[in-house]
Amino acid sequence: MSTQSKQLLSPNQVIFKSLINNKIMLLSLIILILIGLATVLAPLLSPWELGEVDWDNINTAPDWVTQHYFGTDPNGRDLFVHTLHGGRTSLMVGILAAMVSLFIGVFYGAIAGYLGGWTDTLMMRFVDVLYALPFMFFVILLTVYFGKSIWLIFIAIGAVEWLTMARIVRGQTLSLKERAFVSAAKVAGAGHFAIIRRHIIPNALGPVIVYVTLSVPQIILFESFLSFLGLGVQEPMTSWGVLINEGAQQMESAPWLLIFPATFLAVTLFCLNFIGDGLRDILDTKDRT
Amino acid sequence: MFRYLIKRLKIAIPTLFVVITAAFFLIRLAPGGPFDTEKPIPPEIAANIEKVYHLNEPLLVQYGYYIWNLLHGDFGLSFKYQDYTVTELILQGFPVSLSLGVTAMFLALIIGIGLGFFAAIRQHSWLDHMIMSFAMIGIAIPNFVVAPLLALIFGVLLGWLPTGGWGSWQQMILPVIALSLPQVAIIARMTRASLLETLHSPYMDTARAKGMPMRIILFRHAIKPTLLPVISWLGPATAALITGSVVIEQIFGLPGIGRYFVNGALNRDYTLVMGVVVFYAALIILMNLLVDLLYAVIDPRIRRDN
Numbered sequence: 001m002s003t004q005s006k007q008l009l010s011p012n013q014v015i016f017k018s019l020i021n022n023k024i025m026l027l028s029l030i031i032l033i034l035i036g037l038a039t040v041l042a043p044l045l046s047p048w049e050l051g052e053v054d055w056d057n058i059n060t061a062p063d064w065v066t067q068h069y070f071g072t073d074p075n076g077r078d079l080f081v082h083t084l085h086g087g088r089t090s091l092m093v094g095i096l097a098a099m100v101s102l103f104i105g106v107f108y109g110a111i112a113g114y115l116g117g118w119t120d121t122l123m124m125r126f127v128d129v130l131y132a133l134p135f136m137f138f139v140i141l142l143t144v145y146f147g148k149s150i151w152l153i154f155i156a157i158g159a160v161e162w163l164t165m166a167r168i169v170r171g172q173t174l175s176l177k178e179r180a181f182v183s184a185a186k187v188a189g190a191g192h193f194a195i196i197r198r199h200i201i202p203n204a205l206g207p208v209i210v211y212v213t214l215s216v217p218q219i220i221l222f223e224s225f226l227s228f229l230g231l232g233v234q235e236p237m238t239s240w241g242v243l244i245n246e247g248a249q250q251m252e253s254a255p256w257l258l259i260f261p262a263t264f265l266a267v268t269l270f271c272l273n274f275i276g277d278g279l280r281d282i283l284d285t286k287d288r289t
Numbered sequence: 290m291f292r293y294l295i296k297r298l299k300i301a302i303p304t305l306f307v308v309i310t311a312a313f314f315l316i317r318l319a320p321g322g323p324f325d326t327e328k329p330i331p332p333e334i335a336a337n338i339e340k341v342y343h344l345n346e347p348l349l350v351q352y353g354y355y356i357w358n359l360l361h362g363d364f365g366l367s368f369k370y371q372d373y374t375v376t377e378l379i380l381q382g383f384p385v386s387l388s389l390g391v392t393a394m395f396l397a398l399i400i401g402i403g404l405g406f407f408a409a410i411r412q413h414s415w416l417d418h419m420i421m422s423f424a425m426i427g428i429a430i431p432n433f434v435v436a437p438l439l440a441l442i443f444g445v446l447l448g449w450l451p452t453g454g455w456g457s458w459q460q461m462i463l464p465v466i467a468l469s470l471p472q473v474a475i476i477a478r479m480t481r482a483s484l485l486e487t488l489h490s491p492y493m494d495t496a497r498a499k500g501m502p503m504r505i506i507l508f509r510h511a512i513k514p515t516l517l518p519v520i521s522w523l524g525p526a527t528a529a530l531i532t533g534s535v536v537i538e539q540i541f542g543l544p545g546i547g548r549y550f551v552n553g554a555l556n557r558d559y560t561l562v563m564g565v566v567v568f569y570a571a572l573i574i575l576m577n578l579l580v581d582l583l584y585a586v587i588d589p590r591i592r593r594d595n
Contacts, residue, residue, distance in 0.1 A: 129304045
């Protein structure tokens with residue numbers, strides 16, 4: 001950024017300007033909002049309902065006359081409605097699990113970094129050990145243990161994703177706690193918890209926001225993976241992973257069953273990745289030249 | 290170097306121990322059992338089964354048995370595949386999973402590093418943009434989407450390659466491509482970023498100022514620091530390939546460990562699931578250890594720091 005810019009911009013203005021300038025990111029955001037809206041408004045967009053069987057149209061290709069916009073599956077269910085409902089599940093899992101990991105990771109990392117010393121070593125060694133585990137296998141173990149439920153997926157994924165978050169926040173905290181405003185807060189008599197909550201965490205949020213954005217597509221992928229294997233979301237709920245699995249089995253006779261859910265999943269993942277990369281460019285002041 | 294090895298082992302061994310312990314208790318505490326059949330079993334037979342599997346002993350004793358057996362390479366009997374031990378099942382599936390994984394890893398390394406090099410040397414050219422767009426696709430689209438699409442295009446529509454089964458090299462092509470694609474993408478991105486960073490470092494300017502040809506600069510000076518991040522990625526890449534192979538084996542119907550694992554999870558085959566988890570965890574931990582050592586061999590700074 002040039003030093004003689006005519007007018008100083010507030011951080012929010014900088015973000016807004018960068019957003020307008022970054023065409024790919026803006027486009028991704030718009031597409032993502034449209035997909036999100038469509039999944040929420042699914043009942044208004046189609047006359048068919050989730051799980052409703054149309055006996056006259058079994059395994060038919062996309063057809064605008066019957067209003068099966070994406071065709072039907074071998075059980076006569078409308079794929080358009082199922083794709084949108086699946087998207088609702090996938091997006092919800094992605095966002096909620098990201099929040100769980102955000103919450104655990106930020107507090108864990110901030111506490112470890114702030115306290116330092118032995119506590120820090122122990123807490124981070126624990127993270128190192130968990131990090132080295134093949135997590136997909138543990139989540140599958142958990143589904144064997146607790147049965148397959150969507151809540152388990154939230155918790156399991158959130159419990160995995162917080163590790164990186166904790167590392168990032170700890171790193172931030174280590175440098176933040178040496179800063180003058182933290183000493184000032186201490187002198188003013190603030191307790192440890194108040195310092196972590198009011199001074200450390202808000203200042204560590206930049207990289208955290210970037211990581212959360214990038215973790216949402218990872219989580220959606222994770223959920224789809226489990227659902228694809230039949231270990232995730234169960235009937236009557238559906239998700240993109242479930243639909244892709246069903247589509248893959250029918251792809252020779254009915255390729256649309258694979259193509260539509262796969263496209264939705266891929267486009268969503270693309271958009272989220274682009275937004276995450278874009279946000280990193282905006283918020284990561286190190287790379288700003 | 291030896292001290293460094295000890296230090297790494299101090300992380301690797303507790304990790305493996307945590308895996309074994311967590312796997313054991315999770316599975317043992319699970320509700321329901323593999324012998325819950327629709328027809329009630331006569332109590333004498335039930336007692337016999339419990340005795341054979343040590344299910345009548347206290348949990349801690351069972352745990353002791355489990356660790357003892359593991360140390361002897363015995364993962365126990367499968368609860369669902371009768372007349373098979375878990376070790377037999379794993380050994381049966383492993384050659385398939387291994388050849389799939391190793392081929393995919395080599396492919397990913399060769400193509401990924403190659404693409405990354407070209408992209409970095411011709412930064413901002415159309416080639417660079419093409420390679421990076423391809424990498425974005427490879428990262429964003431999961432292999433359980435790529436695999437059926439590849440099978441649809443090359444197997445069903447064009448009819449060039451078989452879409453399933455195991456035995457001939459043609460049957461390996463599609464699974465290997467589908468499995469390695471995300472890794473090709475990640476390694477290409479990594480190599481490009483790393484080479485660009487290396488090329489901007491002062492000693493590169495020195496080499497250029499001395500009038501060295503680009504070929505020597507690249508292959509003698511730049512290659513080692515460029516490949517460091519790729520080498521440290523080998524550990525996570527192994528984990529990713531193993532996870533990916535579960536899906537790929539399912540899609541292409543390959544008789545590898547991944548299929549046993551998924552079937553075991555769906556059937557609640559406790560010992561089988563646990564055996565596969567422990568086996569793969571050990572493999573990943575071993576791979577991480579090897580990567581750490583390799584890293585120390587290549588980068589003297591790591592040896593000195595410890």
